Amino acid sequence: MRASRQSFLVKRVYSDLVQPRAVHRSVYTDPDIFAAEQERIFRRAWLYVGHESQVPKPGDFLLTRLGPDEVLLVRQADRSLALLHNRCTHRGARVITAPRGNARQFTCAYHAWSFDLDGSLTGVPLPEGYSKDFRYDDKSLARVPRVASYRGFVFGSHAASGPDLPAFLGGITSVLDNMVDRAPGGSLTQTGGRLHMEYRGNWKFFLENAADQVHPGIVHVSAVAAARADREAADLPGMTGQVVQMQLANGLRAAEWNEIGIHGYPGGHAYMGSFYRGAGVIAAERKDPVFQRYLAALTATHGEAKVQEILAMDRFNNLIWPTITVNSRFQVMRVVQPVAVDHTVVTSYCFALDGAPDEMTALSMRFLTAAASSGSLVAADDLDIFERCQRGLEDAATDWVDLSRGFDLDRTAPDGSMSAPGTSELHIRNQFTAWERWMKGSPE
Numbered sequence: 001m002r003a004s005r006q007s008f009l010v011k012r013v014y015s016d017l018v019q020p021r022a023v024h025r026s027v028y029t030d031p032d033i034f035a036a037e038q039e040r041i042f043r044r045a046w047l048y049v050g051h052e053s054q055v056p057k058p059g060d061f062l063l064t065r066l067g068p069d070e071v072l073l074v075r076q077a078d079r080s081l082a083l084l085h086n087r088c089t090h091r092g093a094r095v096i097t098a099p100r101g102n103a104r105q106f107t108c109a110y111h112a113w114s115f116d117l118d119g120s121l122t123g124v125p126l127p128e129g130y131s132k133d134f135r136y137d138d139k140s141l142a143r144v145p146r147v148a149s150y151r152g153f154v155f156g157s158h159a160a161s162g163p164d165l166p167a168f169l170g171g172i173t174s175v176l177d178n179m180v181d182r183a184p185g186g187s188l189t190q191t192g193g194r195l196h197m198e199y200r201g202n203w204k205f206f207l208e209n210a211a212d213q214v215h216p217g218i219v220h221v222s223a224v225a226a227a228r229a230d231r232e233a234a235d236l237p238g239m240t241g242q243v244v245q246m247q248l249a250n251g252l253r254a255a256e257w258n259e260i261g262i263h264g265y266p267g268g269h270a271y272m273g274s275f276y277r278g279a280g281v282i283a284a285e286r287k288d289p290v291f292q293r294y295l296a297a298l299t300a301t302h303g304e305a306k307v308q309e310i311l312a313m314d315r316f317n318n319l320i321w322p323t324i325t326v327n328s329r330f331q332v333m334r335v336v337q338p339v340a341v342d343h344t345v346v347t348s349y350c351f352a353l354d355g356a357p358d359e360m361t362a363l364s365m366r367f368l369t370a371a372a373s374s375g376s377l378v379a380a381d382d383l384d385i386f387e388r389c390q391r392g393l394e395d396a397a398t399d400w401v402d403l404s405r406g407f408d409l410d411r412t413a414p415d416g417s418m419s420a421p422g423t424s425e426l427h428i429r430n431q432f433t434a435w436e437r438w439m440k441g442s443p444e
């Protein structure tokens with residue numbers, strides 16, 4: 001980026017782009033702002049890279065991403081975790097292409113330089129061809145300076161300093177705690193591979209939409225209508241009505257969405273209440289034998305009082321800014337990967353509750369495929385809207401994007417947490433407050 005252009009942008013980022021009730025359309029459309037986001041947010045903030053259950057044994061590795069870079073999450077011999085850049089220190093080839101595996105060392109496919117699990121260079125072929133001052137110790141695979149796990153969820157940060165992971169997550173750790181606490185065995189196992197979705201639009205649309213409680217009754221009206229037409233399927237025993245029940249739940253009235261509420265935490269994080277109340281197999285507490293077996297196992301672990309507390313957390317989407325949505329009740333996570341200013345990939349995962357009946361995992365997988373796969377009626381509607389927004393915002397007729405809905409009803413508690421009626425755009429304003437802080441360069 002040219003220096004003059006950059007300083008112009010920084011000046012605008014400092015002063016102009018985010019207003020209390022609006023943002024400038026360039027935050028969604030300007031490639032230079034996207035490049036600045038990569039440096040200021042995605043090379044500094046804590047981002048999700050994987051789950052500890054994906055690398056349980058020494059030598060286990062997972063090919064993943066940390067912001068713009070491809071990295072390897074590696075379980076070390078001493079069982080600690082390391083994140084290594086997947087770039088050979090010889091001539092730059094990707095060292096690993098397998099999505100995951102177990103290795104004693106990593107050997108580059110080009111000239112076979114070999115690296116230990118901690119990234120240190122251990123061998124080069126034909127070493128006599130190098131001069132005497134060739135040093136191994138300055139040719140280790142680059143290590144990401146910070147990697148940390150929160151109850152099994154592993155995050156990395158390209159920045160050597162800044163807030164630690166618990167400080168970065170703040171109050172939204174509550175949903176990660178809740179997902180783990182729902183496991184009778186006390187831990188989760190990432191399971192079932194991963195689902196990708198892709199759209200031609202800016203990365204920010206995804207989290208904005210994930211807690212937008214005005215759009216379901218409009219954008220998803222055809223999914224609701226299809227479910228109503230097939231309503232009798234929702235009454236079938238077991239889990240066969242799950243998709244119908246999920247789609248029907250989108251058909252609430254505005255007053256009901258407002259009752260659900262929207263809540264924000266400092267740092268850009270937020271969550272919405274659940275709209276799946278009392279709805280068959282997707283209800284928070286059920287009477288069927290599978291759930292009763294699960295309840296017995298959970299009660300054996302925690303006792304009745306604690307179980308009631310765990311099950312009482314009934315939220316739908318939880319947003320961990322800048323790139324994650326979590327639903328602890330169905331044990332799913334979606335992670336946003338910005339590719340370009342107008343190109344985004346979303347990857348979704350399920351987690352099995354260790355110690356729970358297998359049928360609980362089936363419920364989770366069906367939730368994900370029904371809500372977040374390319375075959376989902378609901379997700380397809382949302383992706384179409386993101387592309388409409390991108391195309392619309394490229395029109396320069398008006399520079400400002402309105403985020404004012406519910407502004408006057410925002411309430412802030414003494415601890416900094418916020419709440420508003422569910423149809424408020426509180427969570428989007430909160431995301432841009434965080435965005436502005438990181439873009440200004442003062443995330444502490």
Ligand code: FES
Nearest residue numbers: 088090091108111
């Ligand atoms: S590029 Fe990796 S060994 Fe040459």
Ligand SMILES: [Fe+2]
Nearest residue numbers: 216219378382
């Ligand atoms: Fe939607």
